[in-house]
Amino acid sequence: MRSNLGFFSDEKFRSIFFQTLVVGLFALGLFFVISTTSYNLEKRNIATGWSFLQNPAGFDISFSPFLEFKSTDTHLKVYFVGVLNTLLVSITGCIAATILGFILGIVRLSSNWLLSRLVYIYVEFSRNVPLLLQIILWYSILIQLPRVKQSLQVLDVFYISNRGLYSPRPIFESGFSYVLIAIVLAFISSFLINRWAKKRQDKTGQQFPVFSSSIGLIFIVPLILFFILGSPLSFEHPELKGFNFKGGLVIRPEFIAMFLALSIYTAAFISEIVRAGIMSVSKGQREASAAIGLKQTWIMRLIIIPQALRVIVPPLTSQYLNLTKNSSLGIAVGYADLVHGFGGISLNQTGQAIECMAIVMATYLSISLTISFFMNIYNRSIQFKEK
Amino acid sequence: MNEMNEVRKPPVATTGIIGWLRINLFFNWTNSLITLFVIYCLYQFIPWILDWTIFSADFKYNYLGEQITNQEMCSRNLDPENGGACWAVIYVRFYQFIYGFYPKVEVWRVNVAYVMLALALLPLLYAKLPYRKYFLYFTYIFPVIAYFLLNGGLGFTEVSTNKWGGLLVTLVLGCTGIALAFPIGIMLALGRRSKLPVISMMCTLFIEFIRGVPLITLLFFGMVMLPLFLPEGIDMDGLVRVLVAVTLFQSAYMAEVIRGGLQAIPPGQYEAAKSLGMSYWRMNLLIILPQAIRISIPPIVNTSIGLFKDTTLVIIVGILDLLGIGRGTLADTNWLGLSYEIYFFVSLVFFIFTFGMSRYSLYLEKKLKTGINMGAD
Numbered sequence: 001m002r003s004n005l006g007f008f009s010d011e012k013f014r015s016i017f018f019q020t021l022v023v024g025l026f027a028l029g030l031f032f033v034i035s036t037t038s039y040n041l042e043k044r045n046i047a048t049g050w051s052f053l054q055n056p057a058g059f060d061i062s063f064s065p066f067l068e069f070k071s072t073d074t075h076l077k078v079y080f081v082g083v084l085n086t087l088l089v090s091i092t093g094c095i096a097a098t099i100l101g102f103i104l105g106i107v108r109l110s111s112n113w114l115l116s117r118l119v120y121i122y123v124e125f126s127r128n129v130p131l132l133l134q135i136i137l138w139y140s141i142l143i144q145l146p147r148v149k150q151s152l153q154v155l156d157v158f159y160i161s162n163r164g165l166y167s168p169r170p171i172f173e174s175g176f177s178y179v180l181i182a183i184v185l186a187f188i189s190s191f192l193i194n195r196w197a198k199k200r201q202d203k204t205g206q207q208f209p210v211f212s213s214s215i216g217l218i219f220i221v222p223l224i225l226f227f228i229l230g231s232p233l234s235f236e237h238p239e240l241k242g243f244n245f246k247g248g249l250v251i252r253p254e255f256i257a258m259f260l261a262l263s264i265y266t267a268a269f270i271s272e273i274v275r276a277g278i279m280s281v282s283k284g285q286r287e288a289s290a291a292i293g294l295k296q297t298w299i300m301r302l303i304i305i306p307q308a309l310r311v312i313v314p315p316l317t318s319q320y321l322n323l324t325k326n327s328s329l330g331i332a333v334g335y336a337d338l339v340h341g342f343g344g345i346s347l348n349q350t351g352q353a354i355e356c357m358a359i360v361m362a363t364y365l366s367i368s369l370t371i372s373f374f375m376n377i378y379n380r381s382i383q384f385k386e387k
Numbered sequence: 388m389n390e391m392n393e394v395r396k397p398p399v400a401t402t403g404i405i406g407w408l409r410i411n412l413f414f415n416w417t418n419s420l421i422t423l424f425v426i427y428c429l430y431q432f433i434p435w436i437l438d439w440t441i442f443s444a445d446f447k448y449n450y451l452g453e454q455i456t457n458q459e460m461c462s463r464n465l466d467p468e469n470g471g472a473c474w475a476v477i478y479v480r481f482y483q484f485i486y487g488f489y490p491k492v493e494v495w496r497v498n499v500a501y502v503m504l505a506l507a508l509l510p511l512l513y514a515k516l517p518y519r520k521y522f523l524y525f526t527y528i529f530p531v532i533a534y535f536l537l538n539g540g541l542g543f544t545e546v547s548t549n550k551w552g553g554l555l556v557t558l559v560l561g562c563t564g565i566a567l568a569f570p571i572g573i574m575l576a577l578g579r580r581s582k583l584p585v586i587s588m589m590c591t592l593f594i595e596f597i598r599g600v601p602l603i604t605l606l607f608f609g610m611v612m613l614p615l616f617l618p619e620g621i622d623m624d625g626l627v628r629v630l631v632a633v634t635l636f637q638s639a640y641m642a643e644v645i646r647g648g649l650q651a652i653p654p655g656q657y658e659a660a661k662s663l664g665m666s667y668w669r670m671n672l673l674i675i676l677p678q679a680i681r682i683s684i685p686p687i688v689n690t691s692i693g694l695f696k697d698t699t700l701v702i703i704v705g706i707l708d709l710l711g712i713g714r715g716t717l718a719d720t721n722w723l724g725l726s727y728e729i730y731f732f733v734s735l736v737f738f739i740f741t742f743g744m745s746r747y748s749l750y751l752e753k754k755l756k757t758g759i760n761m762g763a764d
Contacts, residue, residue, distance in 0.1 A: 019585040026589070036618045043619075112418050113411035114425045128741040129734045130696040133710055137734075140726040328601035331703055339603055353611040361600045361608075368599040 052350045059345055061336045063252045075346045082338035083363060089258050090324040096263035097323060101270025108275050126268035132329050134265055139257035139333040148244055159238060165256065168235035169249040175232035182222040190214035254335040266323045270316065277312035278304060309382050317375035321368050338363060443471030447478050457721040476722045477732050483712050487552020496536050497555055503529055548626040552707040560698040564633040565691045572641025577671060580649055597639035602697055605632040610704045629701050640690045648683030688748035692741050709733050
């Protein structure tokens, strides 16, 4: 059936027509929102612009391990403290969740029925209870620990109380920088040795003890240097003075609760990803490698894991992204991350909701994009290389 | 040797319970040691947890036989040596956990809505339901009925949403979020795959933006920014503002899931539909979407589980869902210090819903694997 509207049934015309219509409607909506917003802002006496970033914040942040923060510091500094705290809990959480998830994923496939059932129960409970509830639960457990005066002592140097974990703070004296340089050099040289050994094995078939030599380089060489330089490292121990500890390094319960909840929750998802990845490697691969006489640990390291990683890495990336975004739940227990510090308190003090939320959202977007970028590079490096 | 050999039974060690135990629990030395260690841990843990949750726990009365009305009367606060959990707090506050602060005289309306919700879900969950078509009509009009029933109007007295709470809010947010996000997600998925560059770019930007930021920032957006965007006089309800944020969030995730389904449709389906002279919308509505949605049902259920858990985030912007009521109860001096009981109960409720949904998704996955034959006929 042909339409009477001849020009309207022309595909090219229709495509241009619809797209202009959509763009027009969008522009109209945008114009409407901007005009009402500016009217509303003026009426409510809310300032606009970015100058508020230079104003003093006027509040304290209890947990700022990297930057010294005083209440006279600016909102801009609140932002940086928030970003660093978000990154701190995300990165430590991702590392812990990956380690725990891999272990649990492999244990879940164990031939021991009881053990694998136990992990299954853990995974189901952890996945099916809201993360926010888990964070709050961990926090409520941590703040019910004994008071500072009765704090639990672990190994004589760590104190655990409802104010958090107090541990000795390392003090680096002059000369320690040489040890650090030695460690960095050791890492670089073991990386180079690894490359050289691989090339040599490809050419001659001879193996080189890469692992033990790297361990030697990374641990023993800096350790010898450390003692030659006269141990340039001392510890400041926390001391109970009055109602609180003085000195030492303190890890607040807010951080511990966030770290535990995020890593335990995400580890449950990662363990399922790892399990699916390992199961995706066909049984023939395992049998074939056993047939050519590889040891059990080598089968896992050289045959199963490299192939499983191809399946594991893409969903693992999205778990890292989820964990980073979930770190924004710190607001529920008062962890001073980006959302709580800058998007919460600063926003309430200045009233500049649009600017604050725009900065927070843009920051999360850039963190997400950065993670995706690096994980994509890693993913490309482990995919099938056709020769 | 033509003579039939006597049929011998397999060795006892490989069959039956003993065989199962040998293979699964005591295969070799390390395996046996692990088994014994796990059994020892369970032996330490299980009696303790059973004792705390059931045998030493108070349900309504404490060990003196008094009815518990505050935390001081809990057995474990009277006698720390013997008492277990104090479930009386759940018993006393049960109404709030389920209905929030909904007026008691009107609460039958919520109950009717709960029953109707179950009826409306029935044809969606169970494909072989007799008279499914008529049940589906009911499902379509259920949101309208539920709106008037819960909110008021049409002869019902109005109950403002700040009186809603507990499971009611959790279910309203979860169900409405999922139901609204579904059509929006389909439109976004179609838009992202559209041949029109402007539309595809706009949909892609929207989806990637929403997926790149945490839900909590969207909730803040709904709470503090949305009122600034709207002209004066339009005062949006707090629950509605949260719903907008939740729906936007969920629709982006839903769109990606449905896009995955759309990508799995073989191009022959599009070509066949076009060769029959179908328009874009007829092709999508009649040919492509029914197939695409059917294969993406399991991941749709999975993102819905995610949303259901994420509805707890609304407590941060001051809406009292199940977890919010729990925290409110804890802040009450009468029930101070009963956090384990309350969080245990709230976790259990969420677990029942989400675990049920995940089992359902597994069941669907199995059914779909054997059921349909994609694109072969």
